[in-house]
Amino acid sequence: MGRGLLIVDVQNDFCAGGSVPVPGGEEVARPLAELAHAVSAAGGAVFASRDWHPPKSHHFIGWGGRWNPHCVRGTPGAEFHPDLDLPDETVIVSKGMGPRAEGYSAFDGCDPSGKPFGRCLEERGVHELLIGGLATDLCVKESAMDARMRGLRVELLVDATRPVDAEEGERALRELETAGVKLVTTADAIQEIEETTNAPPEAHTEEGAHP
Ligand SMILES: [Zn+2]
Numbered sequence: 001m002g003r004g005l006l007i008v009d010v011q012n013d014f015c016a017g018g019s020v021p022v023p024g025g026e027e028v029a030r031p032l033a034e035l036a037h038a039v040s041a042a043g044g045a046v047f048a049s050r051d052w053h054p055p056k057s058h059h060f061i062g063w064g065g066r067w068n069p070h071c072v073r074g075t076p077g078a079e080f081h082p083d084l085d086l087p088d089e090t091v092i093v094s095k096g097m098g099p100r101a102e103g104y105s106a107f108d109g110c111d112p113s114g115k116p117f118g119r120c121l122e123e124r125g126v127h128e129l130l131i132g133g134l135a136t137d138l139c140v141k142e143s144a145m146d147a148r149m150r151g152l153r154v155e156l157l158v159d160a161t162r163p164v165d166a167e168e169g170e171r172a173l174r175e176l177e178t179a180g181v182k183l184v185t186t187a188d189a190i191q192e193i194e195e196t197t198n199a200p201p202e203a204h205t206e207e208g209a210h211p
Contacts, residue, residue, distance in 0.1 A: 003044040003193070004126035006093075006106055006147075007032050008133030008140045008161075010084045011050055013070040013077035020070040020164075022135045028160040029083035031186040032132050035157070038190045040087040042197045045124040047117065048086055049106040049133075049143070052078060052094035059102045073097070093117045105142035107150075118150060130189055132157035137168035144181050154181045157189060 013019045015026035036046045051071035059065040071078040073094075080086070091111050096103025103109060106117050121129070129152050131144050140161050147154045156176055163169025177183060 002127040005039045005130045007048040014134045019068045029081045031160045033085040046090045049093040107146040128153040132160035136161045136163040137172040141172040155184045
């Protein structure tokens, strides 16, 4: 069927109490976890990206970057939020691992074997990607734009993403729409998955439909 879900950076440092908190960031964890289980149960692929920075990164204040140190690999701040209950088969995509890597887009990341995210999607035959997570105006936007550039159908989960800056977040949504990204809710997405999973096979025609 070719459906995939990308959950972007729902990590402790981007939630309340973290070093770069996104307002309301933790609120996206539960709806995304619910959707992840629905996608997985329907045979789709689930990916969760994470910032996985070294302690000294040019992405951080103090080394020439714009951010408080965050999501340093192996620290509690880099762990996924505890409400993000992921299916066992979720593929973790790590990004921003080099000292000069910003790693905004999941397409700059790779799976645990080092395979680039784009290749992972190709191998799973993913043509339609649902995207949610943090933050709307940064990593979510960059990931969704890259997905569109690769010709994927992209649906952004508007109730399961939060911006660092509200105005930038609105701007990001408009830019994504212009790029052909469809804005949907997690409830819409779950309903669509259930409908397509339970629908009878298209090839089957009703008796008497053909002469
Ligand atoms: Zn980062």
